[in-house]
Amino acid sequence: MKLARLLVLSRVALLPALMWSAPGVCEPRPPEKSEALSIANLVEAVKDSVVNVDVQARAPSAEGSGDFFEKFFGMPNGSGGSGGLGDSETRQRIRQGEGSGFIIDANGLILTNNHVVEDAIAIRIRLNDGRQFDARVLGRDPLTDLALLKLQGDVKNLPVARLGDSDAVRVGDTVVAIGNPFGLTSSVSAGILSARARDIQSGPYDNFLQTDAAINPGNSGGPLFNDRGEVIGINTAIVGGGSGIGFAVPSSMAQKLLPQLQKGQIHRGWLGVAVQDLTPELAQALRVPMTQGAIVTDVQPGTPSADAGLRRDDILTAIDGKPIESSRALTREVGFRQPQEALTLTVYRDGKSRQLKAKLGERPDLEGNASAPPPEARAADSGRELGLSLREADPRLTPGVKGGALLVDVAPGSPAERAGLQPGMTIVEAGGKPVRGAQALTQLLKGQKPGAVVLLRVQVGKSRLLRALPIPAGS
Incomplete structure (x- = not known):
């Protein structure tokens, strides 16, 4: 992606203003110099766990479509390096890319985005202290855009970033992004969590954190920290046009997938049912007392949903007692459980709430990701x-x-x-x-x-x- 222009943002200093207050009303006291808020200590504590991910990758046959939501691989569109190949077509198809990642294990495990390393033929990791290592892909998941890398060589006692609880972070909380935008190593930006559970139509399990912390091409795969220095998100996508809106995969999602990423294979639960959101208008038309849930629109014969006794127009309201607020929430809840797992479905049918037992099957490869397994990791x-x-x-x-x-x-x-x-x-x-x-x-x-x-x-x-x-x- 070519940087067409540089936007220089100036920070407006907030100057103390004289203001009248009624008697008995406490005015906020300007902080002393020693009390001034700063994230410098936080950055100093965590920056060494953030890495550059340099990738030589096979580029897709078609150029990027310029979608509103941009993946930021940091790879020049249509003019990348060729890796020294002599064939003219290959010069167009082998690209140099750059992203970010962070160390989650002292022995060299790196968490990043799938789109950073997808189709990679060579991966080089650069640490903040100048050391460099080759890396291989242990596992990746296109549906959540996560990938786990393993450093090669004599790797030990590396600085580690702690995964925090993304479910506990609140809208308005301070967040800090560290990464390598446009190759500018260890760049730091700060902002707030702007929203939760964003669906940007990138996959069936969208549940992104939204932030206004400045993130740009090259930040992809880098960490989003909370004010305690814990990773609560993996920076993944931005809104085009320089509007300052970015999205991160929640750390809770990454933690659920880590054991499977380490094994190199992702297995997901599956009910085999089509659903849609229960809206207040549909609730009124269906004459049901709730306004949140997932309406069953179709039950596929011979699937776990059919075996469980689900019917069309059933309203799924909970799984194992956990409320289901929407069809997306149902998809995520089922998709992050394992095949053959038994669960209890709370269903509203014919004016009554009832419970059905189900055993999940394994989700088929609807997107075609598994039809071409990743290359053997060991060279x-x-x-x-x-x-x-x-x-x-x-x-x-x-x-x-x-x-x-x-x-x-x-x-x-x-x-x-x-x-x-x-x-x-x-x-x-x-x-x-x-x-x-x-x-x-x-x-x-x-x-x-x-x-x-x-x-x-x-x-x-x-x-x-x-x-x-x-x-x-x-x-």
Whole structure:
């Protein structure tokens, strides 16, 4: 995203004013200098837990649509770096991006946004103290825009940000955002929590915190702190046009998903029922005494909802005694429970409240996210002599190819670099044989005799190219 212009915001000092007061009315006393409010101590305590996330990623085939709600990956639209690839199409499709994240475990776990690392072929983390680490994706969830990364190498005793209780924060409470907008490392902004439970139509589980703290492209994935230095949100989206309205994923949502993100797979509960909000007008038309809940508009045969005995026009008002205020609230409550979990539904039907027992199924992949599983997180190093780092190819990047090995790194001056191999290429054939995966290619290369030359067929975008990789003596 190109920065078209810089808006310089001036802060208007609030000067003490002389004002008349009635006898007996206490005027507020101007704070002494030592009492002046400042977030400097808070920032000093937490800033080292915030990191830069530098990403080399495969760009989508279509450019951004300029939607009202902008994801801020921090990646130039239509003019990013190519990662040194020679193919003209690849130069358009391999981009350099930048976002933010924060450390949640001293051994190197980083929480960030899914859209920051989606389609990444290489991730580099830069700490506030100057250290840098490669990182791999442990797990990601497009539906909540969260991702968990693991630093590689000798990682220990890192500064950690504490996850707080986003349910306890109130509208009007002070919040602080720290991140890397436009590459400006460790930038701090402050504001208030402007609203809760915002639905910005980005997914089925929207429940965003809204803030007026200044956040910009590059802040994406960074933390939103409360006044105790606890993370209560993960900055995710902004309203276009520089209006100063930003949104963050609540920390309570992240905490629920962390165990699954660590395992690399997300499983969600599912009822198999279509619902809509119960409005005051519908409540009057249906002659029901409540004004909040979720009206059942359809029950799919053979689903947990049908097995539980739900019917059309039932009004769901609670799950396990927890009130359900809307259809969105029902979707979130069910979606953050596990498949096979038993629950009690409170339903209003025929003028009476009743309870139904249900056992959740597993939510199908309605958005198509699971149809192309993420690349294997663990990269295979084919050997220092060749200078290749590989991992399993992502089928989304090589349609029609079964298997393949994605090239994620090439050592400078190595035989791989001299052969014209570059990060982002997918090796689909080696020595005339299909490549079934990163480990299979690694074994094939290690089995070659010194001095041999292996003919590789690589895919770059929609094009296929040949590369001759020499096997050096002593490899």
